[in-house]
Amino acid sequence: MNALAIEAEGLVKQYRGRTGTVDAVRGVDLSVAAGEVFGFLGPNGAGKSTTVRMLTTLLSITSGTARVAGIDVTADPDAVRRRIGVALQEAGLDPRQTGRELIELQARLFGSSPAEAAGRAEELLELVELTDAADRRIKGYSGGMKRRLDLASALVHQPEVLFLDEPTTGLDPASRLGVWDEVRRINQRGTTVFLTTQYLEEADQLCHRLAIIDDGRIVRSGTPASLKAELRARLALSSDPTLDEVFLDATGRTRERVAGEVQEVGA
Amino acid sequence: MSVLVQTELLGRRAIRESLRTPEALAPTLFIPVFFLVVNFGQAGRIFPSDSTPFLHGQTYAAFQLPSSLLLAASFGSAALYLVEDIEGGYFDKLRAAPVSRSALVLGRLIAEGAKTAVLTAALIVIALPFGVTIASGTAGLVLLLVLTSLWGMVFAGFMQLIALKTRSAAATNSGGLVFFPLLFLTPNFVPRDLLTRPMEIAATFNPVTYVMEALRSLILQDLQWDVLARGFGVVAAFGALMLFLNVRLVRRYD
Numbered sequence: 001m002n003a004l005a006i007e008a009e010g011l012v013k014q015y016r017g018r019t020g021t022v023d024a025v026r027g028v029d030l031s032v033a034a035g036e037v038f039g040f041l042g043p044n045g046a047g048k049s050t051t052v053r054m055l056t057t058l059l060s061i062t063s064g065t066a067r068v069a070g071i072d073v074t075a076d077p078d079a080v081r082r083r084i085g086v087a088l089q090e091a092g093l094d095p096r097q098t099g100r101e102l103i104e105l106q107a108r109l110f111g112s113s114p115a116e117a118a119g120r121a122e123e124l125l126e127l128v129e130l131t132d133a134a135d136r137r138i139k140g141y142s143g144g145m146k147r148r149l150d151l152a153s154a155l156v157h158q159p160e161v162l163f164l165d166e167p168t169t170g171l172d173p174a175s176r177l178g179v180w181d182e183v184r185r186i187n188q189r190g191t192t193v194f195l196t197t198q199y200l201e202e203a204d205q206l207c208h209r210l211a212i213i214d215d216g217r218i219v220r221s222g223t224p225a226s227l228k229a230e231l232r233a234r235l236a237l238s239s240d241p242t243l244d245e246v247f248l249d250a251t252g253r254t255r256e257r258v259a260g261e262v263q264e265v266g267a
Numbered sequence: 268m269s270v271l272v273q274t275e276l277l278g279r280r281a282i283r284e285s286l287r288t289p290e291a292l293a294p295t296l297f298i299p300v301f302f303l304v305v306n307f308g309q310a311g312r313i314f315p316s317d318s319t320p321f322l323h324g325q326t327y328a329a330f331q332l333p334s335s336l337l338l339a340a341s342f343g344s345a346a347l348y349l350v351e352d353i354e355g356g357y358f359d360k361l362r363a364a365p366v367s368r369s370a371l372v373l374g375r376l377i378a379e380g381a382k383t384a385v386l387t388a389a390l391i392v393i394a395l396p397f398g399v400t401i402a403s404g405t406a407g408l409v410l411l412l413v414l415t416s417l418w419g420m421v422f423a424g425f426m427q428l429i430a431l432k433t434r435s436a437a438a439t440n441s442g443g444l445v446f447f448p449l450l451f452l453t454p455n456f457v458p459r460d461l462l463t464r465p466m467e468i469a470a471t472f473n474p475v476t477y478v479m480e481a482l483r484s485l486i487l488q489d490l491q492w493d494v495l496a497r498g499f500g501v502v503a504a505f506g507a508l509m510l511f512l513n514v515r516l517v518r519r520y521d
Contacts, residue, residue: 056363059521081365092360094352096287097280108276109364137287153360 003070005161005192006032006055010064013050024050026216027064032209034160037183037193039207041200043251047216048196049089052165055194056086069160082110085154085162085191089169091146092153095139099130099149102138103156110157117156124152128182144175151182161192168202180206200243212250220250270367277366277374278381284348285382295342295386299335300393306331307397310456316398321458323487328397332390333482334455336411337475339386340419341446345379346426350436362520372513375427376420383419384412399486407485410495414485417502418478422446424509431516449475477501 013025025047032038042048053059055066057077066073069083086092094102100121107117125134128148133141141149147167154162164183168176176199183206187193197203203210204224211221220227227246231237235249247253285292307328314327322330352358361371391401391411401408429442452469453476459467470476481498484491 058359058362060519078365081363084363086360086363088356088359090356090359092356092358094280094284094357095355096284101280101283105276105280106360106364109273109361109366111365 003034004031005034006030006068006194008064008066011051011054011061011066012063013054013059014062023216028213028218030211032192032194034192035190036208037187037195037206039203039210040194040196040213041203041210041247042213046213048213049165052163052196056084056163057081083160085159087150087154087164087167089165091150093138093146093150096137098135098137099125100134102149103153106153107156120156124155128152144171144178147171147175147179155186159191161194162186164193164195166196166198168199200247204243212247214251220246270370273366273370274373274377277370278377281345281375281378282381285378291344295339296389299339299390302338303328303331303335303394323402325400325487326398328394329399329486330483332394332399332486333479334450335390336387336415336482337418337450337479339390340383340415341422343379343419343423343426345375345423346430346439347436349375349427349430350434350439353434368514368517371517372427372510376423379423380416380420383416387412387415401486402488403485403490407490411482411485414478414481414498414502417506421502421505421509424513427513428516431513431520449473453479474501474505
């Protein structure tokens, strides 16, 4: 775990709107070692997705630098794209294609021959347990099936770094556990995983290290155990706090305030 | 992987998309046929074939057919499918892959061109019972299909610009209505030299006029190279402009 899979220094994203400039990300520094599962946590609107979109070449960087798989994101975005897999918050699927067609097309776009693409599709559909639904149109898939297919499509070229932006949002508990198993399996094969989530239990279960972002700035980073130990020591607690308590402390929120916020309700 | 292979892959996907939504094709065929039938029905007797020199011995339906062809070519749904891709996140999935930005644009446009060629052929077959023939022969028929398809790609390129800029299906749909004033500021009902002076000036500045005149020449006359050169020149110039603007917009897309 020596080489860095992701490095960012002073990453800034500003949007110019009618009411002036909005700072979405205000100078984020990150370093993720190769082979890690790295969790990126934060409340809604904290800058998680914006950071991921900059790291995956989907959004221009206002200032600062970012290197993914050792390549500068701004200088050579195409080389970065060849080394990363991306599954964004909104499962990016074409509802009119079948699962198999979608994976095969993705594999072909990454340079596979038709025979290689067909083989890879078979392999990945089996991996995410969608073989039976492979020739059905995606519009008929459930939310969990779509998430798994999206994950499979991000793996067609065996990426060095996999970005997962809230991969379990809106999923039922069983589907969520399925995605967790998948993430562990992918990571065991050597892929670095950069995972954003709002579910602290997810981060606790999956991530070797994590960073908490709030209002566009990193406010905590470390291993889940070290973050809990730091809070326990600082507040002189009698037992280890939960990651929820670390998160609330880091973001200056209270349970009462969070409970009062409008919550997204999954179907 | 070359841009051409990527374009072909994305083009095939766009064609598959169209084939799986046949209901979207129905108005694209019905409305141009409706215009052809109604315009011929209303003005066919005003312009009889044997005493109207600009018909070159054919019926008024032959004079009207280019309007219907251009209308069908400008009803493409490529931009609306693009908005769906943007809203559903699939466009980002493609942008995060090492796909040439030109292929991202061209794939859909080429599929739109192929779809327009099929619609054009269907409209020509539908027009045959109205006494329409293609006077320029087989070569003319091929040129007719090619020119209409190229126009379909140009207009789809314009619609894609609106889709990329606004990311809104409603705005993209409204943008398509721009074609109606462009269509009616052409020598749509009579040749340019029979228009009133203000309409003639407007038609002269309207690029659609030259495409329409080229299509009409292929239906009514033998190959008129000067007219064809103007028609193909317009689609080449606007095609290059649309491609340039689309690719630039995709590259700068945030």
